[in-house]
Every structure is written in C-alpha cells, then in structure tokens.
Amino acid sequence: MARQHTDRDEIVDLDRAYTLGTWTRQRDFDPTEIVDTDGPRIVTADGDSILDFSSQYVCTSLGYDADRVADAIAEQVRTVPYVSPGWSTEPRARLSEKLAEITPGSLQKTFYSTSGTEANEVAFKIARAYTGKHKILSRYRSYHGATAASLSASGDPRRVAQGPDIQPEVPGMVKGPDPYAYGSSLDPDQSLAYIDEMLELEGGTVAAVLVEPLVGSNGVLTPPDDYLARLQEIAHAHDALLICDEVMTGFGRTGEWFASELYGAEPDIITMAKGLTGSYQPLAATTVSAEIAAYFEDTLLNQGHTFSGHPTACAAGVAAIETYEAEGLVENARSIGEYLTTELDSLAARHPSVGERRGIGLHQGLELTKSTESREPFEERSDKVSGRTTVLDEVGAHALENEVYFYTSVNTIVVTPPLTISEAEVDEAIEALDEALAISDAAMDE
Template identity: 45%
Template sequence: MSEDYSKVTREYLFGTWKYQKTWNPKVIVKAEGTRFTDSTGKSYLDFSSQLVCSNLGHSNEAVKKAVADQGAELSYIAPGFTTPVAAKLARKLAEVAPGDICKSYFSVGGAEANEAAVKIARFYTKAPKLIARFRSYHGATSGAISLTGDPRRLYAPVPPGTVHAPDVYCYRCPFGLEHPGCGVRCAEYIGEIIEMEGAGNVAALFVEPIVGSNGILVPPDDYMPRLREICTETGTLLVADEVMTGFGRTGEWFCVNHWGVVPDIITLAKGLTSAYVPFSATMVRKPIADYFEEDNLFCHGQTYANHPIGCAAGLAAVEEYQRLGLVARAKKMGEYLGKRLNELQDSHPSVGEVRGKGLFWGIEPVKNRETKEPFATRKQRFEPTMLGTMAGEALKKGVYFMTVLNTMIFAPPLIVTEEEIDEGLGVVDEVLKLADAECT
C-alpha cells in the first residue's frame, strides 16, 4: 500500500474518545470470520467482536448478499413509506423479543435508540424524570449521554432530568454489603429514589441488564426481577438497554431472558445487524404500542428511520443467528470461555475478579487482591493505564481485545471455536504477567 492512510486519517478525521495527538491508528484492509488484517498483512484474532458488535463474525455471506441486493433494488425511501424488508424485520423482531414486546422504531445507532426510548417513555407516562446508574453507558448524543454515568458524561453539559443511582457491583459494593445478605440493597435504593422523586414524576428506569463497557457487571439473580417489581409497583417504565447484550451475546436472545424479566421498552443495535450496517431498534410492549394507536401522537422521527439497507442487514443477521444456532452456541462456548478465564485467575495474582455470561466476559485486574486496589481511577478514563499497556502488547502478539479503565473485555464473535478461545487466552495469559509484576 503506497499511501500512508494512517497519516491521512490523522490529518482529516477525528479519533473518538481520545486526545488526538495520541492516535496512530492501524489501517485495516480486510476481515473474515473471527480475524481482521492490517495493511502490512498482519492478522489479528478479534477477541472483543470489535466494540462487542460483530456477533456473526466478519464477512458473513448471507448478510453481505442481503445488503448488496437491497442496495441494488431500493437503497432509500422516506420513512413515511414502508418496504417489504422493514415489515419483515419488525415482525421477525416481535417473534424473538421477550413477552409482549411487539412494535419497533428503527433508527441508526444505540444512542438514537435510547433517545427514542426517552421520548416514548415521557409521552406515555407524562412524567419528566429518568433514573439511570452511575456505571453505565447509553450513548454519546445529548439525551443518551445524560443517562450515562460513565466519566464521558462529565466532559460536556447535559440536559437536566436524570437522577443517577448506585450500581449492581458486588465486587465493590457501594453499600459495603455482601450478597445475598444485602437484600439487593442496590435495587431497593432505586425504589427509594423513585419514592423520593415522586413516583408520578419518574418516567423510566434505564438499565443495562449486564453493564457493558463500565465493567461487565453481572447482577445477582434476584436483582432484575426486583427492579421489575419496583417499576410495576410505582408505574415507572423499565427500559432495558440491550445494545451490547442482545442477539445471543450472553447465551440468550436477550439478556433479560436469564431472569424471565420483560421490560417495557428494549433498545437494540450492534448485534442487530452484527455491525454490517449502522442500525438500531427501540421496541415496546403492547400497552405502549396500543397507546399510540389511540389519539396520541408519536412525535418522533429521523431521515434514516426504517432505512431499507439497515432493515435488510438486520433481517439477514437475525435469520443467520437462527440458521446457525448461535444463541445456543454462545451459551456453550461461553461456559468454556468462563472456565478458562477462571483458570487464569488461579495462576495470576493480578486477577481480582472474573465475571460474565455467554460470550460476554471481563477480568478486573487489581494491584492487591486483599485491598482490591485498582490500577486506575475513574479520573484516569482517558489516560494511559496498565490495562491499555496490556491490550497494546496483546495486539502486537496478534490478539485484539477491549479494555475500559479497569476491565479487560472478552466478547469474541459467536462463531468462535474452542481453539480460538485457547489462542486468545494464551496471549492474555502472557500479558497478565505485566500486571502481576506490579502486584503488592
């Protein structure tokens, strides 16, 4: 490759979530299956499905063909019209969604899906306030970032109206308690917030069923059912942000299925198209759908709503999950990945906790297992950290995985094999020695 496209990129494109002078991106030219290749010909095992979105793996023929065929036939039409592919996808999603979740609004990304959920919740309840959690990420747009508890929220003014609650973080319980003796205090506290804010003033509670980029925080089994009870008792809508966890990622079609919980609204993106096309969905239960069938205006829309190519990618992706049995496969392979990660914990003093479900796992390294001293604080969100160093060394060895502050994220495509898991964890085993060397 004659031209230096990394240099061109640095000159003409912003890098996301980083100081620009630190960015020297690799130029990626090809991806297939669980691997991607840079401009030098070096291949990398994709051990995080990029940003936990390439669930089907790269270069799936069925999805590529669906996108190409739809583009050739009808690449765009205004959302006031409909298309066969939009109708088919909406029906297909209703078939696989939990409970009586039955109607969709299609947009172009997870943040937009959550923005739509905010408006729908406020339309339906007539209440202004929202509740979200401190360790959360719901998107970068103005409304979505106001829900977000992640430190990224602190870098720009956000709209008022969101109250943040403590997390379900048993390893570092914000209440200093231990489950199950805690009585799921973190859930009960949310109930108290709703009571103090005034139940009629709170439109919705937004939660990631398993917190994603803020730590792969897996709740105890009584947490989500208790939130469902609290929301039902107070007339607050429960919104499940399944942008990361949906479409087989955790070994179920949707993460809430692990606990038999049906949210009022569910937001989807990433795995919906396996990232072949930017696309998302906001889905609602039947009472909310029926509300807008009455004399109540659905006052929301976008130019790219119901985009035909996005719908084609989504429909093909969902059909591929079904054809290949990838939801069940994610559960099976996730058991193997979890077992191997726990073996790493036994051999590395820096591994504080291993947590996850399906093919959605994280390691939280610590400097000291007894004190749980972290390698970085939340204030260091955009600074060089030990975990960033480990990820960089892994990349040199041909394995890519995400790190966010104090969590190493392992979420390979659902087509991953045991041999590829062993390959990836072989490199993880090596780079963890860097953290081990700083343990006290």
C-alpha cells in the first residue's frame, strides 16, 4: 500500500535540507519522490508509473513483486534479525552453500559485506595475502567502488575527478587497456597483449588482475568471446589471480548465473552485490576458490565487519536465489535478452546517432555518436562529473516524459531491465526510446 501524504513537496524539501546527495553538486540534488512500486515500475508522488529499464543501477533484477524475498525478510526479522558474525545462522550457512553451487569452477567459500565496494576491497586484501604480492592490475574503463582502494582501482572518471587533495590514490594500482573495438585505438587482441606485457614488466609484483567481465557503467563493453579465458591464462602465467567483479553482471543478467561462465572463465575470486538479494537488502559477497580458502586455514584472515553475514540480508539472498530458480529468470534473461537485442539492433539501424549496440542478455547499451564516420561522442568521459547537460541527458529526459526510465553513462544509454521483464514491456520501452532518439539524430554533425 503506497504511503499517502498531504504535501508531497515537503518530503523532497526535507531530503534536500538534511541529506547529502551522492556523486553530485548539492545544488543539482533534486530527487523525485518515489512512493510505491509495481512489478518493474516505480511510482512517483505525482502518480506517474515509470517503467524502469535501468533496474536502479542494475540492482532490482527481481522486479518489485518478489513475495518470497519479502516474506523471508519478515520471518527472519521476527526470529533472529541480527547476531554478530562470530555466531552461526541458517541463512548465512545456506547462502554460502548455494553460492558455492552456482558460482563457476572451484569457487567455494564466501566472505560477506554490504556493498560492491567492500566486496572488492576484501578481494584485494585476500589476493595480496594469498600471493604475497601487492599490485592490482585493472582497466581504464571500469568502476569498482567508491572507497580509497576500490576507487583507485577504478578507471572511472570519478577517480580522476577526486584529485590528490581530497583522496590521494592508493599506491600499487596499475591500469591497462580495455577490449573496446569501437572507441579505442587498440583492438581487443592488442589490448590483451598489452596487459601481458604489463604483467611481465611489473616484474612479478601483481597479485591480481581485476575486471568486470562485461563492463557496466563505463559503457557496456562486450569483449570478444574468448577474451576472458585468455586473460585468465595470461594472469596465471604471471602468477597473478583473476578477480571478476560481477557486481553488475552476476545473478543471471547475461543469461548465465555469472558472466564469467558465459565466457568460459573460472576466476579465482568473484565479487558480487546488487542482484544477490535483488537489492531487497544491502548484501555483498566475495567468493574465493577452495585453494585460496584453504590458505586461510592457518593464516589470519584479518578482515571483518559488524554486518558481515547479516542474517536478515542472507535470508533475502537465499530467497532471491530461490526466486531466480523457481521463476526461470536466468533463462528468461537469455530468451527475452535475444528479443531485446533484435529490437535494439533495429533501433540502431533506424537511428544514425546510435553508433553501436553492445551487450548480452539483459545487460545492453547503445553508444551514441555525433558522426557515423568519426564516431565522435556527444558526451566526454569527464561529463560524468562535469554537471553539464548533454544530448544523452535530453534523450533520457524525453523517454522519462513517456514514463520509461533509462540511465545514461559515459556516452551510452544503458538498457538493463529487471529479469522479470516481458516482451510487451520491451516493446513499450523501445517505443519510448525510438521517439527519444530523434533528439540525438537531430543533434548530429551535418
């Protein structure tokens, strides 16, 4: 039941007065109040029902009607809402067992935290302790989190914007190129060879290579099919671990439980969050191989959080995985993903400002361009933090007027609906996008 209020502006005013907004100049912090949800839709205080084709930063993969998860949370809250991590609870044990089952290869034991950021920080610490080496090699077009080490490992414009005066970068974070045939001067093969050479020249000091198997907020970059398995071989040849950040791509989004599987890789560590509970509770996980887990039998794992393995969050995780299974959502992501791919390809063919469609399953993106020949973007990478309104913002705003929401990032319209989405809802979103892309078509260079 939606909460009723008498003065809707009061809430936004209060929020603006007493909350610091994320990643924004506070003058630009002007959120819309959401009072209800329905399947894949969010409902505003004005009564607009918005079809959410972002899944709220690729989080709400189950949509908003996952009763099994809501019931599991309610039941856990009434029995054991919380105990500290030194005690055992059934939800944590069952979730860890389930993660060992659905993650690829020999991944076996899980450390819990509450955000993707922390999951990556934990992965760095484990990789360093296990290998006795300190560097993390990641890529420029990546986002791995907001804290000191995870942002230093990110190539994202938000790292560059931070500057040494606010948060000096953590030492030992080296960056290589990405598989980005559309916009990089290196082709994906060359980018792999470059990383191989970097590992050689770093002289055996790299503990782990960290990648998003299918890059998310830095432009939805789809690698060639054999890229990740080859990267794993290269990392291992240099005695470095492979960490796959599946915070966005995990839990069925690409039509497999994990994108690593899709690409035939068996990472040594996978980090996850978002889809783990369908974001019904804040929960993140770092799952490590049996070999790495065994290392810590006699070595101190010097890490912990008050909310690690929070029983209510773990209960949501178990119920979320049961929901993915019971409703065949991973399969749905694959089949409806094929439908979405076809529809987006035909949009791309109709709209000259769509430079390239990329992605797999329900993790898709459209990169826009001012010019088919030069591939010049409408939006510079720095615009992610500049506050400038770009053509992509206008395209997004137009779709929103038609009650469909897409998020845009790094010159790309990100298309990541919940895994519960139907063909009719895809049609609705495509229609709104079709209309909105007339704006970018008209803004192209002559």
